[in-house]
Amino acid sequence: MVAAAPEQRVREVVEPAVAPAGLVLEDVHVRREGGSSVVEVVLDLVEDAEGELDLDRVADATGLVSDALDAADVVPGAYTLEVSSRGVSRPLTExxxxxxxxxxxxxxxxxxxxxxxxxxxxxxxxxxxxxxxxxxxxxxxxxxxxxxxxxxxxxxxxxxxxxxxEVDLSGLGSPDDDAQDDTHDAGQEG
Structure with a gap:
């Protein structure tokens, strides 16, 4: 029997490890860099989750992913694990x-x-x-x-x-900033 490709095998191990934490495995990439492997795991929150996928949740998820990969011995030898969120610039596809x-x-x-x-x-x-x-x-x-x-x-x-x-910068700053700008502009007119 032929072993599953490394990315597919990582996916099979990581998906059930992060699901109880209310996370979805978005993407996996495994590449060689120097003498070791780099495993990139991209996570997202489930559809009905409250809040955002903040750094604390990513850190917790990193521990879950690391433990699952080590227990299954999916990636032979030394590897670097990079766990991240989808990010705001990623396309909306699901x-x-x-x-x-x-x-x-x-x-x-x-x-x-x-x-x-x-x-x-x-x-x-x-x-x-x-x-x-x-x-x-x-x-x-x-x-x-x-x-x-x-x-x-x-x-x-x-x-x-x-x-x-789309990144929306409207509404940044306090309403006082807008009032100051209006006052400053009015003082320069005339």
Whole structure:
């Protein structure tokens, strides 16, 4: 019998080790570097998990992954283990990715070439027609004007070609900063 490829074998060992912690194995890469192996494990939270995958949870998961790999002796010899989260810049490809991104700004390209950008407000669970995203288009206001909020757009999940979370820096800083800027600008006019 032929042994499973190292990445597949690592996946088989790691998935059940992280599942009780409410984590999902997103990706695995095993590569040679110098005289040893590097095992990269990318994790995510389950769809209905509260909070974020913070450094404490990643550290706890690293211990679980390390113990499981050592017990199964999957990677021969010395290896370096790198455990990380998906990161904000990774594409949204699974339903759970979209559920965890509700409330964030997204750009969604559909299979018919349309682009929908705005705030992801919901991921509807559908029966016969399938799941769908609800995106509220937001067009930035010009020269300090409020952004224009459009009517919600429903995009069937099956029609999504690719999607990403957009980094949203609006709202950073305190409201006092905005008031100071307005006062400072008003003082320079005239």
């Amino acid at each position: 339903r759970r990715h979209f559920v965890r991104a509700v409330g964030r700004s997204v750009t969604v390209r559909t299979t018919d070439g349309r682009t929908v950008a705005g705030r992801l407000s919901d991921v509807e669970r559908g029966a016969a027609e399938g799941d769908a995203l609800v995106v509220v288009p937001v067009t930035p206001g010009l020269k300090g004007r409020r952004p224009k909020v459009g009517d919600p757009v429903r995009v069937p999940l099956a029609d999504v070609r690719d999607a990403r979370v």
